[in-house]
Amino acid sequence: MSGGGTDEGGRSWSRHYRRPYTVTGGRTRPAHDDLELETLVQTVTGIDEQLAGLGREQRSIAALCREVVSIAEISARLELLLGVTRVIVGDMALQGVVLLHRPQAAVADADIPPVELLERVLHGLKNIS
Amino acid sequence: MPRSPSAEVGATSATQRPAAGGRSGIGRLVPRLPILGDLRLDRRFGWVIPVFIVLVAAIVGYNARATSQERGSALVVNIAARQRALVERHTKDVLLVVDGFQADPEGSGTALHQEANALLDGGTVIAPQGNDSFVKIPAARDWKIRRKLEQNRRLIDELTSTGDRLLKGGRRDPQYTAKVTRLRVLTAQLSSVSNDAVGEITKHTEASLSRLVRIEIALGLLGALAALAMGLLLRRAGAEQAAQFRSLVNNSSDLITVLAPDGTIAYQSPSVERMLGRRSDDLVGTALTDLVHPDDQHQVTVSLTKLVEAPGATANFACRLQHEDGSWRHVESICTNLADDPRVHGLVLNIRDVTEQAALRQSIGDLLHNLARRSQGLVDRQLELIDELERDEVDPDRLDELFRMDHLATRMRRNVENLIVLSGVEQRRRWSESVPLRDVVEAAVAEVEEYSRVQVGGIHDLTLSGQAASDVAHLVAELVENATSFSSPTTRVEVSGGPAGNGYVLEIEDHGIGMSDAELAEANNRLAAPLAADIAVSRMMGFHVVGRLAARHGIRVQLRHCWFGGVAALVLLPPALLGSAGERPAMAPPVPAGVMASPEPLLLAETTESGWQQRAHLPPPRHAAPAPSRGGDTDAAAEAGDPVE
Amino acid sequence: MAWTRARRRWAWALVPVLAVLAVAVPLVVARRLEPTPAGTPVNVRLEDFKLRRDVPVVPAGTVVLHVLNEGPTTHEVSVIRTDRAPDKLPLRRDGLTINEDAPGMDFINEAEGLDIGDRRTLALHLPAGNYVLYCNMDGHYLGGMHASLTVR
Numbered sequence: 063m064s065g066g067g068t069d070e071g072g073r074s075w076s077r078h079y080r081r082p083y084t085v086t087g088g089r090t091r092p093a094h095d096d097l098e099l100e101t102l103v104q105t106v107t108g109i110d111e112q113l114a115g116l117g118r119e120q121r122s123i124a125a126l127c128r129e130v131v132s133i134a135e136i137s138a139r140l141e142l143l144l145g146v147t148r149v150i151v152g153d154m155a156l157q158g159v160v161l162l163h164r165p166q167a168a169v170a171d172a173d174i175p176p177v178e179l180l181e182r183v184l185h186g187l188k189n190i191s
Numbered sequence: 192m193p194r195s196p197s198a199e200v201g202a203t204s205a206t207q208r209p210a211a212g213g214r215s216g217i218g219r220l221v222p223r224l225p226i227l228g229d230l231r232l233d234r235r236f237g238w239v240i241p242v243f244i245v246l247v248a249a250i251v252g253y254n255a256r257a258t259s260q261e262r263g264s265a266l267v268v269n270i271a272a273r274q275r276a277l278v279e280r281h282t283k284d285v286l287l288v289v290d291g292f293q294a295d296p297e298g299s300g301t302a303l304h305q306e307a308n309a310l311l312d313g314g315t316v317i318a319p320q321g322n323d324s325f326v327k328i329p330a331a332r333d334w335k336i337r338r339k340l341e342q343n344r345r346l347i348d349e350l351t352s353t354g355d356r357l358l359k360g361g362r363r364d365p366q367y368t369a370k371v372t373r374l375r376v377l378t379a380q381l382s383s384v385s386n387d388a389v390g391e392i393t394k395h396t397e398a399s400l401s402r403l404v405r406i407e408i409a410l411g412l413l414g415a416l417a418a419l420a421m422g423l424l425l426r427r428a429g430a431e432q433a434a435q436f437r438s439l440v441n442n443s444s445d446l447i448t449v450l451a452p453d454g455t456i457a458y459q460s461p462s463v464e465r466m467l468g469r470r471s472d473d474l475v476g477t478a479l480t481d482l483v484h485p486d487d488q489h490q491v492t493v494s495l496t497k498l499v500e501a502p503g504a505t506a507n508f509a510c511r512l513q514h515e516d517g518s519w520r521h522v523e524s525i526c527t528n529l530a531d532d533p534r535v536h537g538l539v540l541n542i543r544d545v546t547e548q549a550a551l552r553q554s555i556g557d558l559l560h561n562l563a564r565r566s567q568g569l570v571d572r573q574l575e576l577i578d579e580l581e582r583d584e585v586d587p588d589r590l591d592e593l594f595r596m597d598h599l600a601t602r603m604r605r606n607v608e609n610l611i612v613l614s615g616v617e618q619r620r621r622w623s624e625s626v627p628l629r630d631v632v633e634a635a636v637a638e639v640e641e642y643s644r645v646q647v648g649g650i651h652d653l654t655l656s657g658q659a660a661s662d663v664a665h666l667v668a669e670l671v672e673n674a675t676s677f678s679s680p681t682t683r684v685e686v687s688g689g690p691a692g693n694g695y696v697l698e699i700e701d702h703g704i705g706m707s708d709a710e711l712a713e714a715n716n717r718l719a720a721p722l723a724a725d726i727a728v729s730r731m732m733g734f735h736v737v738g739r740l741a742a743r744h745g746i747r748v749q750l751r752h753c754w755f756g757g758v759a760a761l762v763l764l765p766p767a768l769l770g771s772a773g774e775r776p777a778m779a780p781p782v783p784a785g786v787m788a789s790p791e792p793l794l795l796a797e798t799t800e801s802g803w804q805q806r807a808h809l810p811p812p813r814h815a816a817p818a819p820s821r822g823g824d825t826d827a828a829a830e831a832g833d834p835v836e
Numbered sequence: 837m838a839w840t841r842a843r844r845r846w847a848w849a850l851v852p853v854l855a856v857l858a859v860a861v862p863l864v865v866a867r868r869l870e871p872t873p874a875g876t877p878v879n880v881r882l883e884d885f886k887l888r889r890d891v892p893v894v895p896a897g898t899v900v901l902h903v904l905n906e907g908p909t910t911h912e913v914s915v916i917r918t919d920r921a922p923d924k925l926p927l928r929r930d931g932l933t934i935n936e937d938a939p940g941m942d943f944i945n946e947a948e949g950l951d952i953g954d955r956r957t958l959a960l961h962l963p964a965g966n967y968v969l970y971c972n973m974d975g976h977y978l979g980g981m982h983a984s985l986t987v988r
Contacts, residue, residue: 067623079634338908379975
C-alpha cells in the first residue's frame, strides 16, 4: 500500500494499478532454483534497504526478513503473489541481499551442507562487484 | 475605353457577363464603365444602346443640315428678290442711254446674267450686305424652282438682247416703240417670274424646314423615350440584382450579422427569425453578447476583442445563443474583420445553428459511454478473475500465461477508459488520498504494451491529488504508448521529471522517426483544444484523449522535437495538484525508480511479445548511484526550466 | 371561338388596318365618283407665256373649262365677253394689264393663282357671243397669253 487510499469502489491504488507483472518485469521463473514455499529468507546484516538501490517490494521484503521468514509467510504478510515472491526473493538472493535457508526437515537434500549455500552466495556477491 | 463621343454616350451599358441573361453581340463590343460597378444587363435589352446611338447621331445630323439649309435659302431668297431691282435698273439704264443720258446697262446686264446663273447652278454673288463681300449660294435642287429659274434666265437673256438691239438702233430705229414695249413687257414678266420663284423658294424652304422640325421633334421624343427606357432598365437590373442578393441572404439558413466595432449589431439578416425567433429589426443596436449564454460570454468576448485588433483576420468560435422562447441553440460562428472595407465597416459573422449536431454528438457520446461502461464492468470482473487465478498459481509457465492475460486485460481496461473519455461524459476515478507521483508514472507505464522499453528516470518525491491521479496516469500512459508505437523496438522511451517555474514537468522522450512540423502543430492543436468534432486519425485520437484529460485539471501538454530526432511530450502539472511526500522535502534528490522495467538496451533486441522470458537473465543490479535523469539536481532544474507553453 | 393569346394579337393588329381602310376608301371612291359637270369641255393649256385652247367654237350653254398650267410660273385664266379682237383689248394706265372695266368688256369669271402643274375646272353658262380667254398678270397678255372663244 503506497498511498492513494481507496477509490469509490473500495479498491486500493496498488491493487488497481500495480499489476504483478510490473513487479517482476514480466518474469515468472525465479532466477534461483531452490525456492520452495518453506525456504527461509534472512536479510544479510548490515544492508540498509533505504539506500541499497532496491525496488519497493524488495525493500519491504528486506525489512521484513531481518527476522527469518519463510517465503510463504512473506507472500502472505506483504500480500504478494507466491510466484512473484519467489522471483523477487530469488533476485535478492543473487544480489546477496538475503540468505536462503532450506528447512532442516527436508531429507532428500541432506547432502548439501549449509556451507555450500554460503559459498554460492559469496560467488554471487563476487559477480556483482 | 470609349474613344468617340457617340461611343461614350452609348457605352452606358455594362458588359454582358456570361451569367444571367448571357451576352449579346453588341454588349460585347460596348466597353465597361466603372460607374456601373457590378451591374449586369440582360441580353434582351442590349438593343437599346445602339438605338440610342443612332437617334443621337440622327438628331445631331439633322440639326446641322437644317441650320445650313436655312442659312442657304435665306440667302437665295434675298438674291432672288434682288433680281427684280436689277431688272428694273437695267431697263432704266438702257432707256436712259438711248435717250442720251449716262448709265451702265452693260454692267447691270452682266450682273443680271451672273446672278441668274448662280441662282440656278450655284456660284458666287455679291453679298446682300455690302459691295465688297461675296457669298456662295448653292444650286437649286427642287424641279419647280429650277423650271422657274430657267424661265427667269431665258427672259433675262431676251431682255438683255432686246436692250442691246435698242441701244444699237437708238431713237431713230423704226422698231423703237415696239422694242421699248417689248422691254417693258419683259420687265413686267420678269417681275412676276422672279416673285414667283422667290415665293416658290420660300415655300419650299418653309416646307423643308417644317419637315425637319417635325423629324427632329420625333427623334427627340424617341431619344427621350430611349433614355427613359434605358434608365428604367438599368434601375430594374440593379433592383433585380439587389433583390437576388437579398433573397440569398434572407433565405440562407445561416445568420449574417454585422457588428459595429463596439459590439452592437449594425445589421442582422432576417433568417434570425427562423433560428432564434427574434425579429432582425429588434436586434439592431443591441449587443451581441446579450444573446450569448453566460458561460460562453467570456470566450466570445475574448475572441471578438482579439479579432477587432486584427483587420482582415478571421476567427471562429462556438457558443450558445438564446432563442426567444428561452431555450439555447448551439451555434458555430465564423467572423471576419472587415472594418477597413468602407461598405461594411464592421465585423461580419456567419453563424450556423449546430444544435442538432450538438444533440447528436451528445447522444452518440451517451451511447458510447453506455457501451464503454459495460465493457469496463466486464474488464474489471475479468481482472478480478485473473487476480484470483494468479494468487493460487505456483507453476511458472501457467503464471506466465496468466501474466500475459493480466497485461492484456489491463490494456483493454485503458482502452475502455479511452472510450469513456471520448464519449464526453464526465466520469473520473477519485482516490481518497493523494498518490506519490512516482507511483502514478509507474501505473501509467504498466498500462502500455511495450512497457519493457520504457525507462523511468528520476521523479521527485511529490504526490498527486487523489482527484487527478487516475487521469494523469491515463494521459501519461497514452503519451508513453504513443512514444513506443512510433519508435523502433530497439530504442527505448525515457520518462523523467523536473520542476518548472509554474509546476512540475514530466517528460516522455522517444528515439523514433519524429513528426513533421505540420503533424506536430496539428497534435499540439488537438492537445490544446480538443473538440468533440472529428476523431478521424487514430494517431490523433490519443492526443484527443490526452487533451481532454489535461483540460480537466489545468494540465498543459505539448509536443516538441528532440534534437536527436525523436519527439518529446512535456506534461506540466500545476502546483494545485501537487503536494510533498511528507517525511522528505519536496525537492530531494530523486531515488531511481524500482525494479520496474530497467533493462539494458542490448537485451531489448530480443524483446518480443513474450519479452518476459528474457528476464531470466537478471541484469547486473544497479548501484545506489542515482540513475542519470534530467530532474536529478538543481542544475537540471535550470535545464528543464523552460515553462511548458 | 376561343380567344387565345395569338388570336387576340392578330385581332389587335387588324384594328389599324381597318381604320385606314375606313378612311381611305370613301375618299378614293368620292374622288372617282366626283361628277364631271355637264357641258361642253374645253381644255385650256397655259405654258410659258402662251394660252392655248383646243376648241375654238362651242355651242351656247354650259361650257366647262379644264385649265392646266404647265408653268413654269404662276398664271391665271380670265374669261371676258367682248367683240373686240383678242389681241387688241384695252389696257389700263400701267400699259401692262387689261382694263376689264372698259366699255364693251363684260367680265365673266376667272381662275386665279394656278402654279405649275395646277388644274382647275371652270363651269360657265355662256350665251352666244364672242369671248376672250387671257391671263391678266403684268405683261402676260402683252407677251401673248390670249385666245378667242366663240359661242354659237
